[in-house]
Amino acid sequence: MALDRSQAPLSAPVTSIDLVKAESFILTNGVPVHVVRVAHQPVVKIELILKACKWNEPQNGVSYFASKMLSEGTRKRTAAQIADYIDGLGAFLDISSGIDQSSVSIYCLTKHFHPMVELLSELLYDSVFPQAELEIQKNIKTQSLKVDLEKNNVVASKIFREKLFGKNHPYGQTIAEKDIPSINSPLLQYYHQFNMLPEIELILSGDVPSDLKSLQKCFGSKSSTRPTPPIHIMPDPQKGQFVEERKEAVQSSLRIGCRMFTKRHPDYIPMMIVNEILGGYFGSRLMKNIREEKGFTYGISSSVVSLKHQGYWIIGTDVKKEYTQQTLDEIYKELHILCTVPVPADELETVRNYMAGSLLASINTPFALADKFKGVYFYGLNYKFYQDFLSTLYQITPEDIMRYSQKYFVRENLTEVIVGGMA
Structure with a gap:
């Protein structure tokens, strides 16, 4: 029977939604793990959520560079060796630095899940923040800022947030070129130890294997304490x-x-x-x-x-x-x-x-x-x-x-x- 393309297909309102829900559990040291298991393809995403963000950085720009530097060298591997290892397993690494939280995500084949969990743990716990690699990241960010400040749309969004939340509030503050020179490896190492390590969560999605013992081995045996974050006063918006x-x-x-x-x-x-x-x-x-x-x-x-x-x-x-x-x-x-x-x-x-x-x-x-x-x-x-x-x-x-x-x-x-x- 030929399809009658002159007639629109039947439709109905979407009145309910049934999502595949996350299953959660806690590692022995209190680290939460959330699993969204959907095995359509043998691919998995391992996401490490870092609660460290602009709310608790000692100076502007530290949280951004600390996140970016996690893949720039560990006690075991250089930045190049990390990149080669990820490429060799057909995986992909994505690091995102946000206002309220940051994340480090690895997309990989399910068969490489455990090696990638180990690598993610290495990036978190063994990063050394080498000064040479940091200088490269600082130069990249400096050039990026210079380009962005020539764009009306970028500047308009920056000013808008400053007017709403204040220049010194995490929601209104942006990295400026003047903030970058004073950022160094010891400063990032301090921030990493006392802000990035203490509060983390893991989110696994895709074809997640049933054996998750590597999570306990790599993330469940670490412990650290976090200092009280500073208080940020949000001024009234400028109208x-x-x-x-x-x-x-x-x-x-x-x-x-x-x-x-x-x-x-x-x-x-x-x-x-x-x-x-x-x-x-x-x-x-x-x-x-x-x-x-x-x-x-x-x-x-x-x-x-x-x-x-x-x-x-x-x-x-x-x-x-x-x-x-x-x-x-x-x-x-x-x-x-x-x-x-x-x-x-x-x-x-x-x-x-x-x-x-x-x-x-x-x-x-x-x-x-x-x-x-x-x-x-x-x-x-x-x-x-x-x-x-x-x-x-x-x-x-x-x-x-x-x-x-x-x-x-x-x-x-x-x-x-x-x-x-x-x-």
């Missing part, structure tokens, strides 16, 4: 418009938004939906107006960003200088409409279908399922969050959307950053 003129710039980068809340807040899921309508996907109102109808930009988007201790909402775009004020006017027009006019039923239905479909598309690999676990676990939530998301998605009304918009999209409470200028 209003902030402009950095760049006469040579052809474009302006715009950032508009405000501080909000974490995933634990009852308004977080509703505001995800409100944001999606405004600027969260390609068919959003901001895209239709400012890209498709006005032609001011190639792209504009808005996001609700949740960090561990705080969150924020942000609109971002790049436009020609001469369109800067017109773009601002259109953005505030769209915010006003959301606050005063109910969302049409067909638009809300489109957003519901899109967000539900995106959730399903985001859980199609074992590693994505591990990300979904991290997306709730590290915020003090559980898997019920995803069912609550679906329930709210289908229950929220146009009147609810107006109410949330009126609550949070108050122009006097917004921070507006423009880098480039107003033509």
